[in-house]
Every structure is written in C-alpha cells, then in structure tokens.
Amino acid sequence: MxxxxxxxxxxxxxxxxxxxxxxxxxxxxxxxxxxxKEIMVCxxxxxxxxxxxxxxxxxxxxxxxxxxxxxxxxxxxxxxxxLIYKMGQALGEECLQHEVSVLLGxxxxxxxxxxxxxxxxxFSEDPELAGEMGAAFIAGVQSMGVGTALKHFAGNSQExxxxxxxxxxxxxxxxxxYLRAFEKAVKKSQPWMVMNAYNLLNxxxxxxxxxxxNKILRDxxxxxxxxxxxxxxxxxRVKGLNAGNDLEMPSSGGVxxxxxxxxVKCGVIDEKTLDERVDKLVDIILxxxxxxxxxxxxxxxxxxxxxxxxxxxxxxxxxxEDGILPLRQNDGGYVAVIGAFADAPRYQxxxxxxxxPTKIDSGKRAFNNSPINVKFADGYDRKGKRKNEDAYIxxxxxxxxxxxxxxxxxxxxxxxxxxxxDRSTMKLPEGHNRLVEAVSRVNENIVVxxxxxxxxxxxxxDNVKAILNAYxxxxxxxxxxxxxxxxxxxxxxxxxxxxPICLKDTPTAFRYPDSDENVQYRESIFIGYRYYDKTExxxxxxxxxxxxxxxxxxxxxxxxxxxxxxxxxxxxTLKVKNTGDVAGSEIAQVYVSKPESKVxxxxxxxxxxxxxxLEPGEEKKVTVxxxxxxxxxxxxxxxxxxxxxxxxxxxxxxxxxxIRLEAELKMKSEDDADIVDMRDTAEVYYNGDPAxxxxxxxxxxxxxxxxLAPEVTKDSLNNTIESCKDKGLxxxxxxxxxxxxxxxxxxxxxxxxxxxxxxxxxxxxxxSGGLFTEDMADGLLKLFDGKDVGKxxxxxxxGVPHALANLxxxxxxx
Numbered sequence: 050m051x052x053x054x055x056x057x058x059x060x061x062x063x064x065x066x067x068x069x070x071x072x073x074x075x076x077x078x079x080x081x082x083x084x085x086k087e088i089m090v091c092x093x094x095x096x097x098x099x100x101x102x103x104x105x106x107x108x109x110x111x112x113x114x115x116x117x118x119x120x121x122x123x124x125x126x127x128x129x130x131x132l133i134y135k136m137g138q139a140l141g142e143e144c145l146q147h148e149v150s151v152l153l154g155x156x157x158x159x160x161x162x163x164x165x166x167x168x169x170x171x172f173s174e175d176p177e178l179a180g181e182m183g184a185a186f187i188a189g190v191q192s193m194g195v196g197t198a199l200k201h202f203a204g205n206s207q208e209x210x211x212x213x214x215x216x217x218x219x220x221x222x223x224x225x226x227y228l229r230a231f232e233k234a235v236k237k238s239q240p241w242m243v244m245n246a247y248n249l250l251n252x253x254x255x256x257x258x259x260x261x262x263n264k265i266l267r268d269x270x271x272x273x274x275x276x277x278x279x280x281x282x283x284x285x286r287v288k289g290l291n292a293g294n295d296l297e298m299p300s301s302g303g304v305x306x307x308x309x310x311x312x313v314k315c316g317v318i319d320e321k322t323l324d325e326r327v328d329k330l331v332d333i334i335l336x337x338x339x340x341x342x343x344x345x346x347x348x349x350x351x352x353x354x355x356x357x358x359x360x361x362x363x364x365x366x367x368x369x370e371d372g373i374l375p376l377r378q379n380d381g382g383y384v385a386v387i388g389a390f391a392d393a394p395r396y397q398x399x400x401x402x403x404x405x406p407t408k409i410d411s412g413k414r415a416f417n418n419s420p421i422n423v424k425f426a427d428g429y430d431r432k433g434k435r436k437n438e439d440a441y442i443x444x445x446x447x448x449x450x451x452x453x454x455x456x457x458x459x460x461x462x463x464x465x466x467x468x469x470x471d472r473s474t475m476k477l478p479e480g481h482n483r484l485v486e487a488v489s490r491v492n493e494n495i496v497v498x499x500x501x502x503x504x505x506x507x508x509x510x511d512n513v514k515a516i517l518n519a520y521x522x523x524x525x526x527x528x529x530x531x532x533x534x535x536x537x538x539x540x541x542x543x544x545x546x547x548x549p550i551c552l553k554d555t556p557t558a559f560r561y562p563d564s565d566e567n568v569q570y571r572e573s574i575f576i577g578y579r580y581y582d583k584t585e586x587x588x589x590x591x592x593x594x595x596x597x598x599x600x601x602x603x604x605x606x607x608x609x610x611x612x613x614x615x616x617x618x619x620x621x622t623l624k625v626k627n628t629g630d631v632a633g634s635e636i637a638q639v640y641v642s643k644p645e646s647k648v649x650x651x652x653x654x655x656x657x658x659x660x661x662x663l664e665p666g667e668e669k670k671v672t673v674x675x676x677x678x679x680x681x682x683x684x685x686x687x688x689x690x691x692x693x694x695x696x697x698x699x700x701x702x703x704x705x706x707x708i709r710l711e712a713e714l715k716m717k718s719e720d721d722a723d724i725v726d727m728r729d730t731a732e733v734y735y736n737g738d739p740a741x742x743x744x745x746x747x748x749x750x751x752x753x754x755x756x757l758a759p760e761v762t763k764d765s766l767n768n769t770i771e772s773c774k775d776k777g778l779x780x781x782x783x784x785x786x787x788x789x790x791x792x793x794x795x796x797x798x799x800x801x802x803x804x805x806x807x808x809x810x811x812x813x814x815x816x817s818g819g820l821f822t823e824d825m826a827d828g829l830l831k832l833f834d835g836k837d838v839g840k841x842x843x844x845x846x847x848g849v850p851h852a853l854a855n856l857x858x859x860x861x862x863x
Contacts, residue, residue, distance in 0.1 A: 051328040053335070059083055062320070065327045066309040069290065070297040073818060074280070075100065077296070077334055088337035090198070090298075094154020094170065094186070095120045095397065095523065096404030097143045115143050116352040116524065117397055117404040119360050121155060121182070122502050123520035125172035125545035126595070127363040128636045129660050130185040137189020139355055142347040144195040150337030151196040151241055154402075157183040157230035158246075160546055161206035161576050162557040164472040166800075169398035169502025169521055173545040174577030174592065176226055177655045180233025187238035194340030196241030196333060198277055199234055202255060202266070203227055205246035206570075208471045209562035210807050212281070213767065215249035215758035218570045219751040223251075224683035224690075225574055232270055241274045241333050245294060247282045252756030253292075254284045262293025275329035281812040284767070287312040295326045302819015349407050357410075357525035357532075362634075364533055365542040366596040367516040373494060374515050375536030375598060376421050376454060383422045385449040387488065388458030388481075388498075389431035391416075394519075395460055395500045396526045400468025400800060404524075412458075412527035419535050424448055429480045433462045438480045442487045450491040456534065457485055461501030469800035471562040475506045475552045485509045498530055504548040507589060518542075536598060541634035541660075543595035543704065547578050550589045556580040556740045566758045571747040575739040578705045579651035584738050593638050593655070593704035599629025599665070603637070603709035606701055615692045615718040618676040623701055623710060625671055627663035634662040639673045640705070641680065642698040647726040648682055649734040653700055675699075680716055684723060685752055691720040766811035766826055770833065 051057060057065070064080050072078045072087055079087040092098035097115040118124070118136055127133070144152055156167075160174040172179040187197045204216035204227050218227055234240065243266060245256040255261060256278045266272045275295040283289055283297045286305035290312075297305055312318040366374070376384060392412040397404060416423045426445045429438065449455040459481035466472055476482070486509055489495050495513040499505070502521050510516065517540070519530050532538040549555050556572040563569075575583050578592035602625070609620035625635055637660075640653040656679035659671045677692070684691035694717055702708040728735050733746045748754070761767045810829055813821040 051324060053328055053331045056083060056085070056331060057324055057327055060327070062310055062313055063306075065323050066306045066313075067303075068327050068330050069295065069309060069323075070306055071300045074299040077330065085331065085334060086338050088150035088334050089148060090151040090153060091144070091147075091149045092154075092401050093140065093152040093197075094156060095124075095402065096406075097140065097147060097149060097152065098402065098404055099147045099149060112403075112405045113147060114405050114407045115147075116349070116356055117406040118356045119363055119523040119526070120169045120398055120402075120502060120521040121172045122169045122545070123363045123522055124359060125178060125182050125363075126365050126520065126542035127359065128178065128543055128545075128658055129362060130181060132359055132362055133182055133185040134189035134192075135355060136359055137186045137191075138193055139347070139352050141190045141193025141195040142345070143352070144190075145193060145342050145345040146347050148341055148343070149195065150340070151198055151333070152190055153198045153244065154200065155183045155186045155197070156200050157234055158201055158203075158205050159227055159230070159576060161570070162471075162555060162561040163475055163504040163546070163549070164552075164561055165206060165503075166208040166466055166471045167398075167400070167468050169466065170402055170468070172230075174547065175545070175655050176229035176233070177657070178545055180230035180237075181658075183230060183234035184237035187234060187240045191238070191241070194336075196274075196337065198242035198244045199231060199240040200244035201246035201279060202231055202243050202276075203246060203261060204250045204255070205248055207562045207568065208469055208803075209564060210566060212247040212808055212812065213249075213566055213758070213761075213769065214563070215252060215567045216570065217251060217567055217751070217755050219573055219747070220685050220688075221683045221750065222570055222573045226576060228265065235266070235270045235272050239273055241336070242277045242296075243272060243274065245276065245278045245282045247279055249758050252758060254282070254289070256282050256289045256294045257284060257292045259292040267293065275333055281808070281816045283815060284811070287317060290326060291318060291322060295329045297815070299815060300818050301815040302817075304814060304819055304823070353408060353525055356523045357529050360519070360522035360526050360529035361532055361538040363520070363542045364522065364529065364540050365518040365520075365544055365594075366533075366540040367518055367548075367590050367594070368510070368514070369596050370514040373454065373496060374517070374534060376456075376496075376534050378421050379453045382453040383424050385426065385445075385452035385455040385492070386412075386416055386423045386458070387426045387445045387449065387455060387484070388428040390458035390460055390498075390500050391425065391456070392527075393431055394458070394526050394530075395462065395521065396523055397521050398467065398502050399463040402468070406524035408524060410525050410527045412530070415528040415531040419531050421535055424452070428457065428459075428484050429478070433464055433478055433480075435480060438483070441480070442484055445484060446487055446491050449488045452492060454494040454496060455488050455492045456496045456498060457488060458498045458500065459485065460499050461503065461505065466502050467800040470803040472503065475504060475549075477505050482508060485513065489513060496534070498534075500526075504546060506551050510589065518544075536631075539598045539631055539633045540595065541597055541636070543593050543636050543638075544590055545592070547581055547588050547592045548590040549581070550587060554581075554586055554588070559740065567755065569744065569747055569755070571742040571744070572739045573734060573742070573747070573750055574649075574651065575734070579654065580739060582652040582705065584740070588706075591704050591706040593636070593702065594707070595636075595704070597629075597633045597635070599627055599631045599633040601633075601635040601663075601703070602626045602628045603701060603703075606710040606712055608699060608712050608714055611712075611714045613680070613714060613716050615716070615720060616677050618674060618679065619699065619714060621657070621673045621675065621699055621701070621712075623671050624668055625661050625663065626668035627665055630665050632662070632664050634660055635703070636660045637671050637673070638702050638704070639675065640700040640702065640708070641675070642700060643693065643695070644698065645695060646693055647724050647728070648693070649727070649731060650682070653698075653705070655705070684720070686725050687723050691724055692716060692718040693724060694718045694721050764827075764830055766823075766830070767809045768830055768833070769807050769809055771806040
C-alpha cells in the first residue's frame with residue numbers, strides 16, 4: 050500500500066521518472082504544479098559539508114563553516130551511545146540552520162584491513178560496536194527532523210578500484226560481519242536513506258543487487274526508507290530501479306530518466322514498481338519540507354564545546370609507564386612540546402567529508418593556558434616535506450635534552466591516508482619516526498601523542514613512557530589533548546580496532562589492497578581481533594584496550610538464566626568499582642565463546658557493552674542484555690540463522706585480551722540436525738591460519754564457483770582511464786590531475802588523481818550532470834584505445850564548448 054497514492058496518481062510517467070534522479074549534485078527534484086518542493090542533501094558524517102554558493106572558489110573545501118566533530122574512528126573509541134546521540138542532535142541542528150534535509154552518513158563498513166584509505170570515516174572492525182554507534186548517530190540526527198543516509202551498503206572495504214571491484218564474500222562473513230552493523234542500525238533507528246556502495250558484491254553492482262536491496266534490506270530487515278546510490282554508483286539505471294534502487298545521485302541530466310520512461314512503456318519496468326520507488330522519495334521530500342525551520346540558529350560555541358568533550362572521551366591512553374601522565378610541573382623546569390601537529394593538528398580526514406570548521410583551537414594557546422610551563426619546537430614540516438629534516442630534529446633534541454619531559458606530536462599526514470586511495474604501508478612518515486628515535490636518546494621521559502585515522506607501526510613503542518592516541522579529534526582536539534595530558538580530563542577511550550605489531554601480521558597482508566577486479570575475502574569471518582585471537586598472534590594493542598588515570602575492579606557476575614532455548618537472550622549483571630583516586634569511566638565488554646562447535650568460529654565475539662562513570666571508591670551494578678543473535682551463526686545450508694546446542698561461555702573484560710569475569714550457560718536448540726560439520730572440508734578455518742587460505746579453501750566455505758564481475762570489453766563505458774591501451778597518455782593524465790588538484794582546498798592531489806583514473810567512463814556522464822555526453826564518452830574510449838582517433842577527437846570536440854561553458858558551475862556544486 051502506497052503512503053502517497055493520491056499524489057502519485059496525479060503524476061505523469063515522465064514526472065515519476067524525473068523524481069528518481071537528483072536535480073543536481075545536492076537536491077532532489079520538485080514538481081511545482083503539484084506543490085512538491087525540492088529538498089537538499091549534504092555530505093557528513095562528522096560535520097556538515099554544504100557547498101558555499103556565494104564563494105567563487107571551487108573544491109571540496111569550499112563549504113560553509115560548520116562544527117568539525119571527531120571522525121568515526123575517534124568517536125567509536127568512546128563506546129558511548131549517549132554521547133554519539135548528542136553529537137547527532139548537534140549535527141541535526143546545523144542541518145536545520147542550513148536547510149539541509151538529509152545528512153549523508155554514518156558509515157558502518159567493516160575495517161577489513163588497517164590500510165583502507167577511508168577507515169577514518171568508519172567506526173570499527175567489529176559489527177556490534179559499529180552497529181550500536183551507527184544507530185545512536187542516526188537516532189540523534191533524526192530526532193531533530195533531519196534524515197540520515199546509512200552507507201556504504203555493502204562490502205566496501207578498499208578504495209582501490211572501488212567503482213569496479215567485485216567483493217567476493219562468503220555468506221557467513223557477509224551476514225555475520227559485513228551486513229550485521231547495517232542490520233542493527235536499520236532495525237534500531239530506521240534511517241531515512243541507505244546508500245549503495247560503488248563496488249559489486251558477489252558479481253552484482255550493489256545498486257543493482259536485488260538480494261541486497263529488496264530481499265535483505267526491505268523484506269528481512271523491514272527498512273522503510275529510500276535506497277540512494279552513492280554519487281556515480283549507478284551502472285544500469287533500469288536494472289537498478291527494478292532491483293530496489295530508488296534514487297540516482299547526482300543528476301544524469303535526464304539521460305537515465307528517459308531510459309526509465311522507455312522501460313515502463315516497453316514493459317521492462319512495471320509501473321507499480323516505479324510507483325513504489327516514487328512513494329519512498331515523496332515521503333522523504335514531504336518530511337524534509339515539513340521539518341524545515343526557517344531562521345533556525347544553532348549555538349556555535351556550545352557545539353565547539355561538545356566537540357571538545359567528545360574528543361576527550363574518545364582519546365585512548367595506550368601506555369603510561371611510571372605514571373608519567375598526567376604531566377606535573379617541576380619548579381623552574383619546562384616540558385618540551387615538539388611536532389608541528391602540536392599547534393596545527395591533523396584533526397580530520399581528507400576527501401568528500403572535509404569540513405570547513407567554525408574555528409580551530411590553537412595547540413600553543415591551549416598549552417600556554419595550562420598549568421604546565423612549555424617550550425615548543427616544530428620537529429618536522431607540517432606538509433611532509435623532507436627538506437631541512439635534520440635541522441628540525443637537531444632543534445628538537447636541543448630543546449628536549451634539558452626538559453623534564455618531552456611531548457612529541459606525530460602521526461599520518463593527508464598524503465598518507467585519504468578517500469580515493471589505500472595506504473601501502475602501516476609506517477609513519479620517516480621523519481616522524483626519526484624524530485621519536487632521536488629525542489628518546491637525549492631524554493628518557495617521552496610522551497607520544499598520535500594523530501591519524503588508522504593503526505600504525507610503532508618501532509619506538511618500547512622506548513617511550515607514554516602514548517596517547519588522539520586519532521582525528523575534530524576542531525577542538527588541541528585543548529582536549531592538553532586537558533588529558535594535564536589531568537583536567539581522565540582518558541576513558543577504548544580501541545575500536547586492533548593495533549597489530551606490523552603489517553605482515555594482519556589477516557589481509559598477502560592480498561590488500563587487491564588490484565584484481567575480483568577481490569576474494571578469503572579470511573572469511575576472521576578480521577580484526579577475531580583473527581588475532583584465532584591465530585594467537587601478539588598485537589601491539591588489542592581491541593577494546595585503553596588505560597585510565599584510575600583503576601577498576603570487576604566482581605559479582607551473574608546470569609539471570611543459565612539454561613536457554615533457541616530464541617532466548619541472556620541478561621548479564623556484574624559490579625564495577627573505581628579503586629583509584631580520581632573519577633573515571635570504564636567500559637565493560639561482554640564476549641560470547643563457544644568452545645566446542647561443528648562450525649568454525651572466532652574464539653570469542655563482542656556481543657554487548659556498557660559504559661559506567663564512577664567516583665573514587667564508588668561501585669555500581671552494570672547490566673548488559675544479550676539478544677538471541679548473540680548465540681547464532683549464519684547457516685549456509687538453511688540460508689538462515691541457526692543456534693547450536695551446548696555450552697557457551699560469557700566473558701566480561703576490560704579489553705578483548707583482559708578478561709576479568711567468566712560464566713557458563715547451556716543452550717538447547719532444535720537446529721542441530723541442520724548443522725553440517727565442515728571440519729574436514731575447511732581445515733584452515735578451524736585449526737590453521739585463515740590468512741593463508743587458498744582459493745580452494747575459500748571456495749569450500751563460499752559454496753562453489755565465485756560470482757565474478759562481468760567482463761569489460763574495450764568499447765564498454767565501464768572502462769577506466771587507468772585501463773586504457775595508451776599507458777603513456779594515462780600517466781600524463783594522472784600527473785596533470787595530481788598537479789592541478791593540489792592547490793584546491795580539501796583535496797589531496799593523489800586522491801583526486803586516483804579517483805579520476807579509476808572511475809569508469811560511464812560515470813563522467815552522470816557526474817557532469819549530462820555535460821559530458823554518451824557520444825563524448827564513446828569518443829574518449831576510441832582515443833584511449835588508439836584506434837579511430839580522428840572519430841574520437843571529433844566526438845569529444847563537438848561537446849567541448851558546451852562542457853567548458855558549464856564547467857565552473859559544475860565544479861562549484863561539488
């Protein structure tokens with residue numbers, strides 16, 4: 050039954066089709082004669098990126114000022130649903146001021162590898178934590194009458210060839226790992242939109258994947274909103290609409306609207322299907338219009354203070370030898386503060402989520418306002434240039450050798466991680482590592498503050514006394530860091546991802562990023578701590594780990610019921626006591642383990658958590674509810690969730706490798722007869738190293754032959770510049786784009802160059818709003834192939850005057 054049947058019945062076929070694509074980059078279309086107004090959507094997720102139409106400059110950095118909150122990699126470490134909800138509310142307020150109806154976020158993709166260039170924008174390697182954080186974010190934003198777009202659905206775990214790669218994921222890993230966070234967020238918070246990923250999933254583009262969009266998202270999970278493509282993620286529009294994609298973004302200049310009209314006339318699309326798509330979009334448009342509050346103003350300073358609070362609650366104290374932190378003032382002495390990030394921090398990621406902050410708090414000002422006497426040295430060039438590196442280090446050492454303590458701010462620069470490309474290494478910039486090694490030779494009291502969006506190797510970790518991971522802490526990260534360093538705030542963050550010792554220890558070390566179009570997720574369910582626990586590998590810092598300036602004691606664990614039947618969950622209670630001298634917060638993590646099983650499993654999996662704040666000496670009772678899914682696995686034989694009978698262990702810990710309490714329960718299930726023992730056919734997943742799984746091993750759990758990406762012929766619009774025959778021309782284009790984009794605000798030259806090189810030619814049509822025509826695309830392919838060059842140049846030349854005339858307008862809009 051359509052919600053808006055009466056309105057839709059008044060629309061012509063052409064009007065219906067027109068609503069299924071954007072008006073431009075950021076607006077949904079209107080139908081003025083029916084009183085249906087346009088609404089605006091904008092990039093998030095850790096701030097509002099609304100393009101500034103009044104500014105003549107172009108580029109991702111050309112946006113209205115907005116609060117730059119800490120990124121998802123940071124906020125996830127708070128493990129704080131209420132705090133993320135408040136952040137969502139604040140973002141909703143800023144959308145109201147700027148008349149934005151839908152904020153594009155959050156992202157809940159899994160961190161399959163620490164090398165993914167967009168990891169800073171995602172919450173965790175664990176679906177339970179990511180799903181809870183995503184649900185809280187969505188609920189907060191939408192409580193203000195502003196919609197969200199949950200992204201990127203699904204299997205988007207690398208930036209390399211993200212628009213053409215095919216994620217080959219077995220059903221257990223897909224359901225238990227890569228879809229679980231989406232499922233939790235949809236069921237708990239019902240986002241207005243879900244956004245397709247660019248990639249293919251098991252042989253089908255996500256925007257054309259009927260199983261993903263219709264059967265799972267809508268039929269199984271009960272999703273009520275609209276499915277929107279990522280910008281340029283539409284491959285075949287008619288197929289995508291039939292498969293559940295409601296909205297193509299951005300505008301293709303009417304090209305795909307016309308294809309929809311023709312498909313309805315030819316019977317390829319049932320008009321009832323089109324009506325269903327339009328109904329979802331009309332519903333969002335009407336809600337967006339009804340919830341607008343003209344003249345609304347948010348409190349800029351209050352949001353800045355909230356950003357500071359979130360940063361403080363999310364930082365993770367990784368090491369604190371000899372209690373060197375919090376810093377103490379020595380009479381007549383000083384603390385050496387070293388590193389360009391100390392004053393000009395790296396506070397957000399690079400790419401489409403770049404925020405123009407309302408303010409940036411100075412690190413020097415924050416230190417000078419603290420009770421600590423400090424002196425500063427740059428330590429390295431902020432932009433990563435190696436020139437004068439030795440001089441920087443010499444200056445730093447001269448300052449540090451007479452200091453009571455040296456605080457070194459180091460991390461990853463924008464050139465090291467960004468949307469659009471993946472890292473090739475976990476190493477820090479060489480100058481940053483050299484700085485730590487050199488200063489630690491002249492002063493034994495070293496504190497390292499890390500800024501960056503992903504785990505890094507720390508060859509110097511044993512030679513420093515403290516490590517504070519600030520991640521990407523938003524516009525107020527500098528005063529937040531100073532508050533934590535000086536004890537004005539007690540760190541309570543816990544890692545939402547594992548920090549391995551080195552890259553070769555990771556489960557995808559042998560095949561990430563994968564340059565092949567068909568990317569096999571051979572490690573199956575064993576990502577993150579699931580893998581490190583399975584293989585008993587030592588790690589630098591485990592999942593869920595984080596220190597405090599106080600200490601906590603766990604006791605009195607109880608289970609409400611110790612004998613369960615399938616469909617039942619468990620209630621876990623325990624007590625946590627602050628046994629230290631200062632107030633602090635602790636995160637009690639509940640893991641479930643099934644020691645004896647016919648199916649391969651991780652040694653334990655996070656299934657619940659609770660954050661508790663305690664005064665010195667205070668004790669509180671903590672309750673964590675586990676639903677029935679905590680004991681389930683995806684049974685590929687029945688294509689459904691199953692529960693094994695037998696004994697389960699409930700583990701409560703301060704981290705995944707610091708288990709404090711344990712209890713047992715027994716489960717009785719009628720599913721046992723449907724559970725196939727695969728211990729002989731998938732040995733590597735039971736007793737071996739899943740990172741070493743062969744294609745044969747993987748096929749055993751995948752269930753047969755892989756569903757590969759369709760073969761791309763030389764004249765297909767799915768070809769990319771990178772794959773063109775003339776490699777010299779491709780290299781020239783890459784270098785030209787890299788050079789041209791470097792001065793543009795918010796854009797890494799390598800990010801934009803990689804994006805353009807790996808974008809299918811078909812995307813040039815929709816991403817240009819129709820300025821770049823199909824004829825021009827065909828001409829470009831001829832030019833790249835080196836054949837019929839004259840025809841190719843002629844086709845392109847015909848459209849150039851029109852394209853150039855509108856190019857500046859287009860660039861300003863993105």
